[in-house]
Amino acid sequence: MGRKFFVGGNWKCTGTTEEVKKIVSTLNDAQVPSSDVVEVVVSPPYVFLPLVKSSLRPDFHVAAQNCWVKKGGAFTGEVSAEMLVNLGIPWVILGHSERRSLLNESNEFVGDKVAYALSQGLKVIACVGETLEQREAGSTMEVVAAQTKAIAARVSNWADVVLAYEPVWAIGTGKVASPAQAQEVHFELRKWLHANTSPEVVATTRIIYGGSVNGANCKELAAKPDVDGFLVGGASLKPEFIDIIKSAEVKKSA
Numbered sequence: 001m002g003r004k005f006f007v008g009g010n011w012k013c014t015g016t017t018e019e020v021k022k023i024v025s026t027l028n029d030a031q032v033p034s035s036d037v038v039e040v041v042v043s044p045p046y047v048f049l050p051l052v053k054s055s056l057r058p059d060f061h062v063a064a065q066n067c068w069v070k071k072g073g074a075f076t077g078e079v080s081a082e083m084l085v086n087l088g089i090p091w092v093i094l095g096h097s098e099r100r101s102l103l104n105e106s107n108e109f110v111g112d113k114v115a116y117a118l119s120q121g122l123k124v125i126a127c128v129g130e131t132l133e134q135r136e137a138g139s140t141m142e143v144v145a146a147q148t149k150a151i152a153a154r155v156s157n158w159a160d161v162v163l164a165y166e167p168v169w170a171i172g173t174g175k176v177a178s179p180a181q182a183q184e185v186h187f188e189l190r191k192w193l194h195a196n197t198s199p200e201v202v203a204t205t206r207i208i209y210g211g212s213v214n215g216a217n218c219k220e221l222a223a224k225p226d227v228d229g230f231l232v233g234g235a236s237l238k239p240e241f242i243d244i245i246k247s248a249e250v251k252k253s254a
């Protein structure tokens with residue numbers, strides 16, 4: 001199939017040095033499937049990137065949660081893609097719904113960020129997802145297609161992009177999308193890629209699910225054919241993140 005299972009942990013704006021050290025030590029001690037089976041990427045806040053990068057096991061990788069839209073310079077408070085590359089950080093999450101809604105990041109701005117980060121050699125976890133209102137209005141696919149289109153319009157190399165479908169109503173709410181709901185949107189997104197990119201992009205681009213994933217619901221979600229992994233928030237700070245990583249086994253035996 002050519003799509004390695006991907007599990008990302010988005011730590012968001014949480015943690016102290018002590019807590020970060022504890023999470024890293026739990027991850028370092030964990031018995032998980034090999035990196036041939038699952039790709040694991042954790043995303044601490046910027047200030048902890050060097051600590052996590054230097055202390056995390058080498059088979060797990062590190063992502064930033066954002067970066068500036070173009071080359072660094074007089075942009076107070078921002079962190080540039082070049083700086084992440086300089087620190088040896090291979091991944092960045094872009095377009096998370098919390099940034100789209102709270103910081104007014106538009107589809108175009110997110111698309112520009114994705115393009116710039118890729119141009120600097122970063123790999124990108126690009127997030128899309130509808131709000132509850134949009135779902136109830138029946139516009140889920142229209143919304144995620146518009147978000148994906150703004151990215152696709154600026155990206156020619158999909159090899160370094162993971163698409164994260166994160167329905168806003170499922171984030172941090174404990175209200176997980178059902179496996180059928182996740183599969184439906186992932187399938188539609190793959191159809192969208194089919195119509196707008198190349199057969200290779202369709203076959204190889206990982207579409208991962210995020211929104212209240214935990215140790216108890218991950219296996220059922222992972223069993224769906226178009227769910228290629230997860231982007232985990234709250235549960236990525238807990239030992240159950242290991243169980244979520246292990247759900248990659250479901251794919252192997254599928």
Ligand SMILES: O=C(CO)COP(=O)(O)O
Nearest residue numbers: 010171172211212233234
């Ligand atoms: O936003 C998320 C990951 O980016 C999901 O967060 P939760 O897993 O806490 O719902």
